[in-house]
Amino acid sequence: MREKVDTYTDAVLEECYRMKEEFNAQFNSVKELSDYLKAENKKRKALGWKYVSAARPHDNSQKKN
Numbered sequence: 001m002r003e004k005v006d007t008y009t010d011a012v013l014e015e016c017y018r019m020k021e022e023f024n025a026q027f028n029s030v031k032e033l034s035d036y037l038k039a040e041n042k043k044r045k046a047l048g049w050k051y052v053s054a055a056r057p058h059d060n061s062q063k064k065n
Contacts, residue, residue, distance in 0.1 A: 027033040045051070 023033060027036065
């Protein structure tokens with residue numbers, strides 16, 4: 001039996017919507033949010049936090065000649 005579309009909620013989406021509302025309440029523009037996140041990254045790097053790129057390295061080992 002399928003749920004009605006109008007009553008179905010996704011927990012992950014609900015969390016995303018909640019976070020979006022919090023950000024909207026705290027910042028008046030995307031630029032303010034971006035500046036805040038950049039400042040937080042700078043603080044954490046100064047504390048020794050390490051960041052890893054989410055991009056996967058390109059694998060040339062399977063390249064055909």
